[in-house]
Amino acid sequence: MVEQWKNVLKHQIQIKRNKMAKFDYKKWVTENKHGIVSEMKYNDPSDKKEDDPKNPMGIPEIEKDPDAQVAAPKGGEGGEEKPEVDTGGGLVDINDGPEAVLAKVRELPTSILKAGGTDGDPSDEKISISKGSAIAKDMIPTQNAIGSGQSLKDQVGDKFGNLDRALKGGMLGSATGVFPVLTFGGKYILDGHHRWSQFLATNPNASVDTADISAPGVDSPADALALTHVILKALYGKSPTKDFEGENLISKDAKWVEDYVNKNIVDSAVKKLHAAGKIEEPKKELAAKMYANNIFGPTGANLGKGTYPRTIMPQGGDAGDPTGLTKVPADAAAGKVNYLAPKQSDVKGYEKSMARRDKNDGIKRAAEAKDPRSSLYERLEKHINK
Numbered sequence: 001m002v003e004q005w006k007n008v009l010k011h012q013i014q015i016k017r018n019k020m021a022k023f024d025y026k027k028w029v030t031e032n033k034h035g036i037v038s039e040m041k042y043n044d045p046s047d048k049k050e051d052d053p054k055n056p057m058g059i060p061e062i063e064k065d066p067d068a069q070v071a072a073p074k075g076g077e078g079g080e081e082k083p084e085v086d087t088g089g090g091l092v093d094i095n096d097g098p099e100a101v102l103a104k105v106r107e108l109p110t111s112i113l114k115a116g117g118t119d120g121d122p123s124d125e126k127i128s129i130s131k132g133s134a135i136a137k138d139m140i141p142t143q144n145a146i147g148s149g150q151s152l153k154d155q156v157g158d159k160f161g162n163l164d165r166a167l168k169g170g171m172l173g174s175a176t177g178v179f180p181v182l183t184f185g186g187k188y189i190l191d192g193h194h195r196w197s198q199f200l201a202t203n204p205n206a207s208v209d210t211a212d213i214s215a216p217g218v219d220s221p222a223d224a225l226a227l228t229h230v231i232l233k234a235l236y237g238k239s240p241t242k243d244f245e246g247e248n249l250i251s252k253d254a255k256w257v258e259d260y261v262n263k264n265i266v267d268s269a270v271k272k273l274h275a276a277g278k279i280e281e282p283k284k285e286l287a288a289k290m291y292a293n294n295i296f297g298p299t300g301a302n303l304g305k306g307t308y309p310r311t312i313m314p315q316g317g318d319a320g321d322p323t324g325l326t327k328v329p330a331d332a333a334a335g336k337v338n339y340l341a342p343k344q345s346d347v348k349g350y351e352k353s354m355a356r357r358d359k360n361d362g363i364k365r366a367a368e369a370k371d372p373r374s375s376l377y378e379r380l381e382k383h384i385n386k
Helices: 002-022 025-032 066-071 097-105 148-156 162-168 194-203 221-236 254-264 265-274 283-297 350-369 373-382
Strands: 128-135 172-174 177-178 183-185 188-191 207-214
Touching: 002 350, 025 350, 066 194, 066 221, 097 221, 128 183, 148 177, 148 194, 148 254, 148 283, 162 172, 162 194, 162 265, 177 265, 183 221, 188 221, 194 207, 254 350
Parallel strands: 183 207
Antiparallel strands: 128 207, 172 177, 183 188
16 A cells, blocks of 8 residues: 555656656746736736836836826926926025026926916016106116127117117117116116117216016015016026127226227217207217216216126017017016916926826835735746646
8 A cells, every 4th residue: 555655656746847847947037036927917828928128027007197297397498407306495586686596597497487377376476567767877787797889889870760769868779679678666777788878878868768677576676687587488488698799888988988989980970969969069079078978977977887797687589578578478467477486386287296196106116015926936836737
């Protein structure tokens, strides 16, 4: 009887050995080394497909959230932008100064800067721009450089009708159109320095048309300059700046102005100045002294020097605003420009997209945490005994 059982046992062992000889051990280990058995991908061996090289373990793809796509920050000026991490505080402080704010808004997606209507208080950022006027010599520049050519060339050359406009008062023309000077507080110049400097050179007592900007939380010329950059980036996708042309007039003196005018003034300009009572006789040298006195001389050294470089001054017309930002855009008036502590969570759909992302992340982490290797030997025996 014992001998009979030994023969049966030997037979069973031989069967196991034959099965093991056919078993591809290396392949099995490869499929199971991460604890994900091949049954995750297919139940029937005949259904097995070639592994996806980007997903060799066959983990199901997590569905993309359409709301997250809507809420995702859009690109803007300077190419593709990386979304900021929402820490709960503002990504921009309007009171940090125009240089810092300009640098920051150039990096931020327009979706954040245009989320004033969905930031929890749709009425706290309503911007207004109102018509006004100021005497040229009483206006204060915020810019620390004034281009000599942009200040004098059109006037002494009698170009583009700007000499006539300066003598009359009101508005001067520029490359982007005929607009008022953009101001804050009725006198601080934000955009239009070279239109103002032309008035100052030819007619310091001229009444200059202004467009005066105001907004909640904007309490200084520096804040106002910063605000203009946020508006332009939010509504037009960019806030360009540019340098002045020629030499810096502020660094010159009365003698330099006289020499420039004597060399460049045309006869028609001399006659118009005389007709307007600006000079006693139609002579170039008298016109040259007039310009020197208006800018630097005994009439009050009217050409002041601001704080900020030309390269951070807003250029509304170049950004795409049809009025050079001298009329408030509808979205800015409605409070849609998100300039007070803007955050990524202000964007419509952001919280829903984050909740969906957290849910998907949880599913992924749960899948990664599941470790079926505890039953490794049981699965190995089941596979051998098939």
